[in-house]
Amino acid sequence: AAGVIQSPRHLIKEKRETATLKCYPIPRHDTVYWYQQGPGQDPQFLISFYEKMQSDKGSIPDRFSAQQFSDYHSELNMSSLELGDSALYFCASSLEREAPPVFGPGTRLTVL
Amino acid sequence: AQSVAQPEDQVNVAEGNPLTVKCTYSVSGNPYLFWYVQYPNRGLQFLLKYITGDNLVKGSYGFEAEFNKSQTSFHLKKPSALVSDSALYFCARRGGSQGNLIFGKGTKLSVKP
Numbered sequence: 244a245a246g247v248i249q250s251p252r253h254l255i256k257e258k259r260e261t262a263t264l265k266c267y268p269i270p271r272h273d274t275v276y277w278y279q280q281g282p283g284q285d286p287q288f289l290i291s292f293y294e295k296m297q298s299d300k301g302s303i304p305d306r307f308s309a310q311q312f313s314d315y316h317s318e319l320n321m322s323s324l325e326l327g328d329s330a331l332y333f334c335a336s337s338l339e340r341e342a343p344p345v346f347g348p349g350t351r352l353t354v355l
Numbered sequence: 356a357q358s359v360a361q362p363e364d365q366v367n368v369a370e371g372n373p374l375t376v377k378c379t380y381s382v383s384g385n386p387y388l389f390w391y392v393q394y395p396n397r398g399l400q401f402l403l404k405y406i407t408g409d410n411l412v413k414g415s416y417g418f419e420a421e422f423n424k425s426q427t428s429f430h431l432k433k434p435s436a437l438v439s440d441s442a443l444y445f446c447a448r449r450g451g452s453q454g455n456l457i458f459g460k461g462t463k464l465s466v467k468p
Contacts (some may be wrong), residue, residue: 247398270380270450276455285445286399299455333398337454341406343389346398 245269247347249334255353256324264319268336274298275317275320276344277309278333286333292317324354358382359446360458363445368436368466376431376462378446387449388429389456390420394442402444405429416440436466 248267255264258343268275274293278286279302288301292311303309306324321328331351335344366376367376380386387406391399403414412420420431431444443463447456 274454278456280456285460286456288450288457290454291455335399335456341387341405341454343401344454345401346391348398351396 247334247336247345249332249347249350251350252348253351253353255355257355258324258326259265260324260354262321262324262352264321264332264334266319266336266347268302268315268317269338269345272336272338272345273317274337275311275315276335276337276345277303277317277319280331280333280349281327282330282351290295293333321352322337325349326354328352329354344354356449358457359388359448359459361444361446361462363462364387364389364460365463368464370438370466370468371435373435374433374440374464374466376444376446376464378429378431378459380427380429380446380448382448386429387454388420388422389447389449390414390418390429391447391458392442392443393445393461399445402431436464438466438468440464441466 250265276291277289280286289303291299295311309319331349333349335346337344365410389404390402405422413419445461450457
């Protein structure tokens with residue numbers, strides 16, 4: 244079965260640089276979520292999209308933005324990176340509100 | 356504040372013994388509750404969910420959970436633990452208009468041979 248694809252899997256950036264993370268949801272899933280998981284932490288919800296429109300916003304910094312494109316893939320754009328942005332970033336997708344979101348493998352971002 | 360709580364940072368169990376990973380919730384109305392498992396440097400894998408219906412929910416890999424409304428709990432259980440069950444377990448509830456997950460702090464399960 245198709246899974247959620249995230250790229251890149253690993254990314255190393257310097258402080259103040261920008262980063263773009265990509266997510267390809269499971270085909271026909273209508274909702275995409277982004278989460279940030281710091282070291283030893285639980286995943287924190289950042290933002291979600293339903294049918295390509297932003298639906299909910301969590302603890303996403305103003306330096307971050309995201310969008311979902313016509314082909315349903317989503318990108319998380321991160322600017323002015325800080326050391327504290329080093330984390331695992333997960334994308335998840337689901338079909339229907341009650342269905343459990345399926346998580347991708349994550350992108351590990353390291354900011355030096 | 357977390358609306359799901361996992362009171363134990365770590366649970367240690369001997370292989371073959373039953374295991375319980377605890378979760379309590381503080382959501383009014385009908386909570387949508389989930390358990391996910393995370394292996395090191397991996398994504399989160401869905402184990403089971405409670406929406407409505409039977410209070411005992413059976414999930415993947417022999418895990419089950421019991422929804423207890425009077426105790427506001429949704430503990431994860433398995434009758435006989437395997438070493439390969441060692442991982443980080445997250446309890447979560449639905450939130451937001453599109454149902455984003457709100458996670459507990461996680462419980463590290465360690466199963467020793």
